[in-house]
Amino acid sequence: MSALDLLRTGSPQECRPVPRMLLTRPQWGALAEALVADTGPELMALWADPASVYLLLREGATLHLVSCPAPDGRYPALSPARPGAVRFERMIRDLWGHVAEGAVDLRPWLDHGRWPVAAPLAAKPEANGAAVPQPEFLTVEGEGVHQIPVGPVHAGIIEPGHFRFHVQGETVVRLEQRLGYVHKGHIGLMLGKPAQVAATLIARLSGDSTVAHGWAFAQAVEQALEVSPSPRATALRAVMAELERLHNHLNDWGFVCNDAAFAWPHAQCGALREGVLRTCAAAFGHRLMMDRVVPGGVAADLAPEGTAAILAALDAVEAAMPGLLAVYEGHASLQDRVVGTGRVAPELAARFAAGGHVGRAAGRGFDARAALPYPPYDALPPEVPVLAEGDVDARVRIRIAEIGESLRLLRALLADLPEGAVQVPLPRRGGEGIGVVEGFRGDCLHWVALDEAGLVRAAFPRDPSWLQWPLLEAAIEGNIVADFPLCNKSFNCSYSGVDL
Amino acid sequence: MMQALQRMLWPKLARQLLGRPVTDPAPAVSAEVVAQLAARLEEGAQARLGRSLAIRQVDAGSCNACELEINALGNIVYDLERFGLRFVASPRHADVLLVTGPLTRNMKEALLRTRECTPEPCWVVAVGGCAVDGGLFKDSYGVEGGVSAALPVDLVIPGCPPTPTQLLEGLLALLEAQAPPRRDGAA
Numbered sequence: 140m141s142a143l144d145l146l147r148t149g150s151p152q153e154c155r156p157v158p159r160m161l162l163t164r165p166q167w168g169a170l171a172e173a174l175v176a177d178t179g180p181e182l183m184a185l186w187a188d189p190a191s192v193y194l195l196l197r198e199g200a201t202l203h204l205v206s207c208p209a210p211d212g213r214y215p216a217l218s219p220a221r222p223g224a225v226r227f228e229r230m231i232r233d234l235w236g237h238v239a240e241g242a243v244d245l246r247p248w249l250d251h252g253r254w255p256v257a258a259p260l261a262a263k264p265e266a267n268g269a270a271v272p273q274p275e276f277l278t279v280e281g282e283g284v285h286q287i288p289v290g291p292v293h294a295g296i297i298e299p300g301h302f303r304f305h306v307q308g309e310t311v312v313r314l315e316q317r318l319g320y321v322h323k324g325h326i327g328l329m330l331g332k333p334a335q336v337a338a339t340l341i342a343r344l345s346g347d348s349t350v351a352h353g354w355a356f357a358q359a360v361e362q363a364l365e366v367s368p369s370p371r372a373t374a375l376r377a378v379m380a381e382l383e384r385l386h387n388h389l390n391d392w393g394f395v396c397n398d399a400a401f402a403w404p405h406a407q408c409g410a411l412r413e414g415v416l417r418t419c420a421a422a423f424g425h426r427l428m429m430d431r432v433v434p435g436g437v438a439a440d441l442a443p444e445g446t447a448a449i450l451a452a453l454d455a456v457e458a459a460m461p462g463l464l465a466v467y468e469g470h471a472s473l474q475d476r477v478v479g480t481g482r483v484a485p486e487l488a489a490r491f492a493a494g495g496h497v498g499r500a501a502g503r504g505f506d507a508r509a510a511l512p513y514p515p516y517d518a519l520p521p522e523v524p525v526l527a528e529g530d531v532d533a534r535v536r537i538r539i540a541e542i543g544e545s546l547r548l549l550r551a552l553l554a555d556l557p558e559g560a561v562q563v564p565l566p567r568r569g570g571e572g573i574g575v576v577e578g579f580r581g582d583c584l585h586w587v588a589l590d591e592a593g594l595v596r597a598a599f600p601r602d603p604s605w606l607q608w609p610l611l612e613a614a615i616e617g618n619i620v621a622d623f624p625l626c627n628k629s630f631n632c633s634y635s636g637v638d639l
Numbered sequence: 640m641m642q643a644l645q646r647m648l649w650p651k652l653a654r655q656l657l658g659r660p661v662t663d664p665a666p667a668v669s670a671e672v673v674a675q676l677a678a679r680l681e682e683g684a685q686a687r688l689g690r691s692l693a694i695r696q697v698d699a700g701s702c703n704a705c706e707l708e709i710n711a712l713g714n715i716v717y718d719l720e721r722f723g724l725r726f727v728a729s730p731r732h733a734d735v736l737l738v739t740g741p742l743t744r745n746m747k748e749a750l751l752r753t754r755e756c757t758p759e760p761c762w763v764v765a766v767g768g769c770a771v772d773g774g775l776f777k778d779s780y781g782v783e784g785g786v787s788a789a790l791p792v793d794l795v796i797p798g799c800p801p802t803p804t805q806l807l808e809g810l811l812a813l814l815e816a817q818a819p820p821r822r823d824g825a826a
Contacts, residue, residue, distance in 0.1 A: 253744040259780045291749045294728035296696045296710050298703050299746060320745045321700045324779030340775055346704025346800065390707075403648055409714030410661055416711070426802060427704055462645060469646030635702045 142173040142180050143198060146205050154571040155362040159193075159204045167192075167207035167215055174220035181492035183606075184584055185217060185227035186599035187235040189262040193586065193599070195573070197492070200511060202573060204586070209237045216242035223491045223606050230639070234326070236261040246275055249319040249638060260327055279305035279313050287620065291320045295624075298634035302623075309619045314612045321638040329595045334360040334434045334565060334587070337595045341585070342430050344600050345636035350376070350383040351578025352585070352600060352636075353432035358513065358574025359585040360434040364566055364593075370557035372436035373514045378552050379419075379428045379437075380576065381545040382449070385456065386415045387579040388538040388545075391631050395535055396467065398624045399476040407463055411456050418452040421445060436562035446553050453546050464539060474532070481614040481626030483529040488610065495581025496537040497607045497630055501529035507577035519551055529614075531629040541579075567593040580604065580633065602636030662718045666804050668811045672794070676816030679793055680760065690814060691723035695733035695757065699750045699786065700740030700776075704800040705767040709737065711803045724810055730756040735813065738790075741769040741776040742783040750789055762813055765792045766806065768799045 149160030162170065174180065180196040180203065187193065192214045196203040207214055216239035217224040228239040229248035236258030239245065250257070252271040256264040284307050291299035301317040325344060329337040341356040342349045354376050361368060368376070393408025416426040422445030423431050431438050442448075467473065483493075485502035492498075494505055504525040508516040524540035526533040571588045581603025590596040611630050615623055644650060696709055712719040719725065727733050730753045742750065754763070765786040768774040772785040786792055796809040 251745045253747070254780050256780055291746065292697055292730075292753050296706050296726060298698050298701070298706065299749065320749070321698065321702075321740065321743055322745055322781045323700055323702075323741060323743060323776045324781035327781075328776065328779050343702040343704070343775065343799075346702040347707055349704065390710075403651070406715050409711070410716060413711060413714050413716045420802075427707065427800070429704065429799065462651060465645040466648055466651070470648075633703065 140169075140173065142170055142177040142196070143203065145170045145173050146196075146203055149205060152206075152571070154204060154573065155365065156573065157202050157204055159206055159571065162205050162207045164207060164214070167205070170205070171215045171217050171220055174217065178490075182217065182221040182223045183492060183582075184586070184599065184601040185224050185231070186586070186601070187231045187237050188588075188597040189235060189260065192231065192237055195584070195586070197511075202511070202575070204573065212237050213240050214238075215240055218243040221490075222609065226605060226609065226637075232258075234258065234260045234639075247272075249322045251319055259324065274301075274317055276303045276315050276317075277313065281307060281312070283307050284312060300634050304620060304623075306620055309621070311615050311618055311620055311623070314615045314623075316608060316612060318608070318634060319638050321635045323635075323639070325600065325639045326598060329598050331594050333594055334589065337587075337598065338432075338434055339430060341600060342432075344639075345602055345604075345633040346427060346429070347387055348383070348578040348580060348583060348602070348633065348636065349427055349429045350379045350432055351576050351580075351583045352602070353430070354380060355574040355576035355583040355585040356587065356600065357432055357434045358576060359572040359587040360565070360574075360589070362572025362574060363570030363587055363589050364568065364572075365570070366435065366563055366565060368436045369559045369561060369563060370515075371440075371559045372561045372563075374552055374556050375437045375441055375561065376432055377515050377519075378441070378449070378549060379423060379431060380578070381549045381552070382415060382419055383428065384579040385542060385545045385549075386412045386419070387631075388542050389415065389456070391628065392463075392467075392535055392538055392542075394628050394631075395477065395531065395625060396473060398628050399473050401470065401473045404463055404467060407459060411459055414452045414455050418448045421448045433562070435565050436560070440561050441556075446556075449549065449553060453549055456542065457546055460539075460542070467535075467539075476622070476625060477532040477535060477629075478530060480531045480622050481618060481629060483610050483614045485527055485529060487613055488529065491606045491610055493581075493606045493610050494577075494603045495579070495607065496534045496541075497610060498581065499524060500526050500533035500537045502527045505582070507575045507582040511575050513576070515552065519548060521548060531625055534629040565593065569593070569596075578603065580631065581607065600636075600639070602633050604632035604634075604637045608632045608637065661715055662721070663716055663804075665722070665811065666808045668808055668815055672809075672812045673815040676794060676812055680817055690817070692734045692762075692810070692813060693725060693727045693732050694735040694737050694810075695727055695730045695753070696737045696739070697730075697750055697753050698739050699746040699770070700743035700782065701767060701769060702740075705739035705770075708800045708803050708806060709739070709766070712806055717803045717807060719807070719810075722807075722811060722814060724814070730754075731758065733757050734760070735762045735764060735810075736790075737764050737766055738786045739766045739770055741773040741779075742786055742788050743781055744783055745781070747783055747789050750786075754790055762793045763790050764794045764796060764809065764813070766796045767801060768797055771795055771797055774799070
């Protein structure tokens with residue numbers, strides 16, 4: 140039986156837009172085994188609550204959600220079938236205490252041994268009085284291999300994380316990441332809160348993707364409660380999401396050039412991005428548009444002068460693009476650093492189901508706006524650029540193409556903004572829903588279960604970086620240490636988004 | 640011919656030399672904040688620091704929104720370096736620790752070690768609502784609280800995230816506070 144046939148044998152539970160198939164332990168085990176041979180379905184996310192584990196798969200335009208009770212705190216591992224499951228399984232053990240049987244790797248991930256409790260989200264967390272353990276890293280054998288520890292406090296103005304390099308001469312033999320430093324306990328804080336309050340926490344899951352995560356969470360809540368936001372709210376969400384894509388892509392393009400010590404594009408991109416952010420503040424009242432997307436719609440309507448301000452900022456970006464691109468392409472000193480550096484093999488991007496520019500630069504043409512279309516993109520589909528090279532240059536070029544596409548989408552959205560209210564009231568009842576929104580970094584995926592009073596019973600926010608970070612470890616292999624900042628910036632994964 | 644010209648950097652640079660600067664004027668600084676800060680700084684430190692500050696940024700748990708705005712300070716519109724303020728790669732070179740985020744339990748030791756590496760005199764600036772008191776995250780098992788849960792804080796720049804202009808106001812107040820008293824007695 141194929142994996143999808145197997146999961147159809149489960150008992151369907153109410154969840155929207157797709158039902159959740161409840162599997163028994165043997166059924167889940169059979170599914171885990173079937174996925175080894177059946178490489179079709181992609182693992183999008185794996186998480187838990189105190190009683191069960193949950194798995195979200197995708198094949199084509201369909202999501203498949205399954206769950207399995209774990210009354211004794213154990214469940215059959217998926218990591219032998221899907222490498223992307225490794226970090227999820229480590230995270231599940233740290234947060235809920237459920238152990239994946241037969242897992243590839245069960246070293247701690249988010250839990251550094253510094254919390255007052257172990258398994259803080261379990262039904263009964265145990266007090267933690269143990270000494271802080273030393274982290275264990277994978278080893279490398281060979282003549283002249285030595286280690287370079289980097290972080291958690293980095294040299295630049297970036298988020299904290301530890302990188303353990305094993306190098307031979309200048310060449311990186313292995314990179315291993317150790318994250319979890321900015322674990323704030325998002326999920327625990329969301330529990331028992333009304334959706335609107337939980338949304339303010341989600342807006343701060345990864346500040347650079349505040350709109351995309353806010354929108355995906357709002358979608359999940361709206362699915363759970365069977366409400367639809369107004370056409371105007373939907374269009375305004377898309378305007379904000381495209382502005383967010385634009386300012387982040389400009390930022391990343393500039394920073395990649397800066398990491399190759401080429402300052403001019405960085406200065407230009409910085410100025411253009413500042414123009415976009417000021418426009419966001421004028422149009423929506425906040426430079427990053429934090430807390431502007433709320434469950435049920437958007438917090439406030441577009442300011443009266445907003446459309447004109449946005450269009451002016453778009454014109455400025457468009458006017459600067461040809462010159463910027465010509466300089467990026469025309470300087471051998473820059474091209475020499477980015478072309479062929481930090482290559483991700485298309486097979487790896489596919490196996491990890493890596494989204495965003497990481498996947499699309501390595502042949503995986505998934506963009507949630509096109510592959511799992513949601514309003515307003517169902518009526519306004521984006522062109523999805525795809526490249527196969529998988530190097531730093533390809534990731535930059537995907538961003539450049541998407542800047543152009545965001546300009547087009549923004550103009551189309553603003554030219555045809557529907558009239559009407561921007562918020563609908565949320566009914567007070569229970570439900571379960573999934574939301575997926577394409578952020579600048581990739582697909583932001585949210586699952587939420589609300590109890591009868593409309594309070595969050597369980598939730599899981601999945602940042603796209605979960606399935607991109609592991610590929611950075613692969614991309615840097617065989618490159619020189621000095622190219623790591625360039626590779627890292629070309630990925631620009633979120634730390635806060637995966638540290639939860 | 641046109642294409643070759645477009646690829647070249649020098650005509651673009653020349654054009655920018657002739658145009659008006661895109662940099663914003665400096666924001667005003669609160670006299671009250673400056674007086675409070677000056678009172679915290681010993682006289683000797685004023686002479687040593689002079690009118691320039693090296694800043695080491697430490698993310699102790701932020702959602703990265705504060706980092707975006709701190710990074711924006713370096714763009715040509717805010718042009719932080721014109722004030723003698725610059726970001727440095729090591730705490731050993733720093734006069735200021737600019738700390739963001741609710742202080743997570745997993746970052747506390749790294750923050751304390753960073754402080755130990757920073758020479759005296761050293762300002763600690765807490766940036767963002769979370770750094771003030773833990774913000775939305777203060778009741779979490781994973782969070783110690785604000786930055787002051789681990790280190791004495793000299794200046795707070797609230798906001799979620801603070802805008803680059805608000806950040807600049809705070810940092811300029813630090814500069815003003817350590818300006819040596821004028822010799823002519825005009826204060």
